[in-house]
Amino acid sequence: MSEQKLAGKRVLLTQADDYMGPATSALFQEHGATIIADHRDLTKAGAAAAAVAEAGHVDILVANLATPAGKAAAVDIGDDDWHRMFDVMVHPLHALCRAALPQMYERGTGKVVVYGSATGLKPVRTATAYSAARAAQVGYVKAVGQEAARHNVQVNLIAQNFVENPVYYPPELIGTEQYQKMMKQVPLGRLATGREDALFALFLVSGDSDFFVGQAIPFAGGWLQ
Numbered sequence: 001m002s003e004q005k006l007a008g009k010r011v012l013l014t015q016a017d018d019y020m021g022p023a024t025s026a027l028f029q030e031h032g033a034t035i036i037a038d039h040r041d042l043t044k045a046g047a048a049a050a051a052v053a054e055a056g057h058v059d060i061l062v063a064n065l066a067t068p069a070g071k072a073a074a075v076d077i078g079d080d081d082w083h084r085m086f087d088v089m090v091h092p093l094h095a096l097c098r099a100a101l102p103q104m105y106e107r108g109t110g111k112v113v114v115y116g117s118a119t120g121l122k123p124v125r126t127a128t129a130y131s132a133a134r135a136a137q138v139g140y141v142k143a144v145g146q147e148a149a150r151h152n153v154q155v156n157l158i159a160q161n162f163v164e165n166p167v168y169y170p171p172e173l174i175g176t177e178q179y180q181k182m183m184k185q186v187p188l189g190r191l192a193t194g195r196e197d198a199l200f201a202l203f204l205v206s207g208d209s210d211f212f213v214g215q216a217i218p219f220a221g222g223w224l225q
Contacts, residue, residue: 005206007032009059012052012100014038014092019066019165020115020201023194027202033060043087048095060205061100063114065089065137068167069130077129085133093137097144097155105151111205112153114141115197118161118220138216145214156204156212161220163192187222 011028015021016037025035036055042048042065052058067088070081097112104110119127120134138157145155162182169191173179183189200219203209218224 004030004032005202005208006060009033009205010036010055010057011060011062011205012036012038012055012058012096013062013064014042014051014096015064015066018064019167020064020163020194020197023198024062024064024201027195027198028205031202031206042092042095048092049099052096052099058100058103059110061096061110061112062201062205063093063096063112065092066115066167067130069119069124069127071126072128073126074128082129085129086136089133090136090140093140097140101144101148101151101153104148104153108152110148110151110153112148112155113201113204114155114157115201116141116157116159116216118159118218118224120157121159121216121218122224141216142214149213152210154204154210154212155214156209157216158197158200158204159216159218159220159224160192160197161223162186162190163197163219164194185223186220190221192219192221 006028011033013021013025013035016025016039025037029035038051040047040051065088093114114137116137117134119131120138123131141155141157148155197219204212
């Protein structure tokens with residue numbers, strides 16, 4: 001067994017069964033972490049605070065917050081669809097950090113990693129609401145990351161795109177003409193595996209990355225330079 005980078009660490013992981021949840025849980029447990037897998041609807045009032053309170057001691061917060069991007073011109077996006085993006089991906093991020101950071105500050109150590117999106121740095125047309133919410137995540141992490149750094153707590157975001165998951169890239173899409181056209185946008189010409197992405201998250205929450213502060217770091221196979 002290689003070095004366990006998270007031995008004894010307690011990790012609160014949101015949307016644990018979806019998107020980057022399963023790959024993160026599996027890898028982090030390999031490295032000795034105790035995973036507190038949260039599955040609740042964080043759009044509900046008080047849900048994020050309850051998740052942190054029930055978890056108790058949290059060394060690492062993994063904010064895995066995602067929803068399908070949808071496809072519509074900005075002028076066709078209704079109020080419900082617009083608000084849903086922020087209700088799922090932005091408001092819970094603040095609520096989770098507001099609840100989890102004080103205990104990390106008190107101990108003088110802690111890590112927060114957000115599974116964000118490269119569209120927060122390189123917005124995509126017909127995904128205006130999604131891109132705007134992802135950009136809000138980036139702005140939040142850059143700001144709160146500076147505050148947290150004073151307490152030796154590192155908050156960072158993975159600006160990812162083209163990572164395997166059955167919601168964004170369902171099995172029936174793989175190998176189609178649409179998929180081949182999509183891969184032409186990626187210099188590497190393939191999707192990343194969930195494990196590759198989780199390995200990046202592992203680096204960011206381990207003791208190997210204590211000098212990263214409020215960063216939104218691209219993980220998109222060259223799509224975003």
